[in-house]
Amino acid sequence: MRPAPFDYVAATTVEQACAELGRDPGGTRVLAGGQSLMPRLVRRLDRPRCLIDITRIAELHELCATESDLRVGAAVTQRTVEMYHATPGFGVLAQALPRVGKVTTRNRGTICGSLANANPAAELGVCLQVLGGEINAISVRGLRRISAKDFFLAPRRTALDDDELLHTVRFNRPQVGTVGHFDKVTVRGAGDTPLLSAAVSARVGGDGATDVRIGVGGEGQQPVLAPAGITAALAGSLDDAAIDHASHSLTAQLEFSDDTRASADHRRRLAVRVVGRLLRRLREDLP
Amino acid sequence: MTRADELAIQLRVNGRTIRANVPARMTLVDFLRERLGLTGTHIGCGEGLCGACNVLLESRSTRACLMLAAQADNTNIVTVEGLSSPGEPSKVQDCLVRHHALQCGFCTPGFVILIEELLAEVDAGKRPTTAQVRAHLSSSVCRCTGYTPIIAAAEELVAERIAGIDSSNTTPSTEAAR
Numbered sequence: 001m002r003p004a005p006f007d008y009v010a011a012t013t014v015e016q017a018c019a020e021l022g023r024d025p026g027g028t029r030v031l032a033g034g035q036s037l038m039p040r041l042v043r044r045l046d047r048p049r050c051l052i053d054i055t056r057i058a059e060l061h062e063l064c065a066t067e068s069d070l071r072v073g074a075a076v077t078q079r080t081v082e083m084y085h086a087t088p089g090f091g092v093l094a095q096a097l098p099r100v101g102k103v104t105t106r107n108r109g110t111i112c113g114s115l116a117n118a119n120p121a122a123e124l125g126v127c128l129q130v131l132g133g134e135i136n137a138i139s140v141r142g143l144r145r146i147s148a149k150d151f152f153l154a155p156r157r158t159a160l161d162d163d164e165l166l167h168t169v170r171f172n173r174p175q176v177g178t179v180g181h182f183d184k185v186t187v188r189g190a191g192d193t194p195l196l197s198a199a200v201s202a203r204v205g206g207d208g209a210t211d212v213r214i215g216v217g218g219e220g221q222q223p224v225l226a227p228a229g230i231t232a233a234l235a236g237s238l239d240d241a242a243i244d245h246a247s248h249s250l251t252a253q254l255e256f257s258d259d260t261r262a263s264a265d266h267r268r269r270l271a272v273r274v275v276g277r278l279l280r281r282l283r284e285d286l287p
Numbered sequence: 288m289t290r291a292d293e294l295a296i297q298l299r300v301n302g303r304t305i306r307a308n309v310p311a312r313m314t315l316v317d318f319l320r321e322r323l324g325l326t327g328t329h330i331g332c333g334e335g336l337c338g339a340c341n342v343l344l345e346s347r348s349t350r351a352c353l354m355l356a357a358q359a360d361n362t363n364i365v366t367v368e369g370l371s372s373p374g375e376p377s378k379v380q381d382c383l384v385r386h387h388a389l390q391c392g393f394c395t396p397g398f399v400i401l402i403e404e405l406l407a408e409v410d411a412g413k414r415p416t417t418a419q420v421r422a423h424l425s426s427s428v429c430r431c432t433g434y435t436p437i438i439a440a441a442e443e444l445v446a447e448r449i450a451g452i453d454s455s456n457t458t459p460s461t462e463a464a465r
Contacts, residue, residue, distance in 0.1 A: 008355065038353040
């Protein structure tokens with residue numbers, strides 16, 4: 001047995017989970033699919049005193065698509081959303097999901113768990129930024145809504161407080177006429193943690209591209225949406241000069257860091273290339 | 288350890304109902320190997336990277352090293368031992384052998400699980416492309432074969448299963464045709 005000892009509580013209601021979390025917020029971790037948490041426990045990078053299993057809470061299995069959004073409860077696995085009939089309506093999310101981890105980890109890992117663990121290079125965080133949306137966090141103190149753009153504070157750190165449970169995530173449905181593209185770079189192919197993930201989207205019509213969005217995340221830099229000052233200049237025909245200017249000026253603002261797999265500089269160069277390539281792919285979608 | 292053997296769990300493993308008391312921190316793979324003696328499920332990296340510990344949980348492949356035995360309470364688990372009769376290789380195992388798709392064999396139980404999951408998806412109506420077969424198998428790591436024979440075996444099995452379904456034109460009755 002490799003994890004250090006802990007208590008295990010299989011909560012059956014959200015109230016019970018919140019009460020347990022409120023008892024010892026610093027020493028308690030929420031366990032859903034465990035595909036991010038368990039590797040940390042077996043390496044003893046984390047030694048919580050208590051785990052709260054939330055997968056037996058019925059209301060956290062909510063998965064529904066409306067005209068305006070896709071709501072995903074905390075216990076819904078990535079694989080379930082990948083196979084969900086309405087997911088193709090959510091552009092970059094539908095493209096990214098089959099590329100998250102491996103089929104075996106998607107069978108257990110949850111959408112909300114990936115967001116809450118906030119690996120900066122994770123595919124789903126970038127998708128949340130580009131689609132926009134909201135996080136519902138719940139605790140004994142009540143329900144709190146956190147906008148997607150305010151959710152990621154730093155690599156592996158979110159706006160969730162220690163006693164809060166990520167209850168549901170809401171992804172906004174892209175407007176009619178929106179196209180998006182997702183891509184990521186890995187060292188060892190499928191299933192490897194990406195060096196960076198990136199996604200772009202825009203509404204395409206007779207007057208060219210409007211509402212251009214770019215999301216990027218990678219080690220050192222939590223998933224962010226490019227500021228309007230950069231993307232506004234892309235509206236229209238998406239010509240090469242505009243794309244080069246946007247990808248360079250966006251990348252200059254990103255704060256990638258070095259790790260054992262790649263340097264910060266390598267990630268910056270990758271970001272320029274990948275964002276540029278995705279925007280050119282977007283240009284091919286113009287009528 | 289102060290809190291040993293405090294969680295009572297009940298689960299089905301290879302069709303058999305098991306009741307046990309387990310420590311909270313015991314992983315499923317340790318439970319299967321040490322308590323039930325089902326050593327066909329291997330421990331490679333123990334951190335979810337390699338896939339040697341894949342088992343079917345409710346017909347879906349799962350890393351048994353990234354799951355607590357306590358989380359398996361009230362679930363249905365099938366290990367590689369449950370996919371064939373003793374001394375008699377299953378169709379999948381037989382096909383892997385014919386393709387020389389194993390050398391040391393350490394990763395093979397994980398691949399057998401993945402291929403069974405893939406075949407269950409075919410039964411459920413999916414028609415995976417070559418790229419999708421490869422993506423599915425990318426879940427496990429093999430250090431001997433270079434993957435080519437494993438992919439060839441999986442593709443042959445998928446093609447054979449699809450041909451079988453098309454010729455009979457009836458819905459097969461596997462437990463995974465959910």
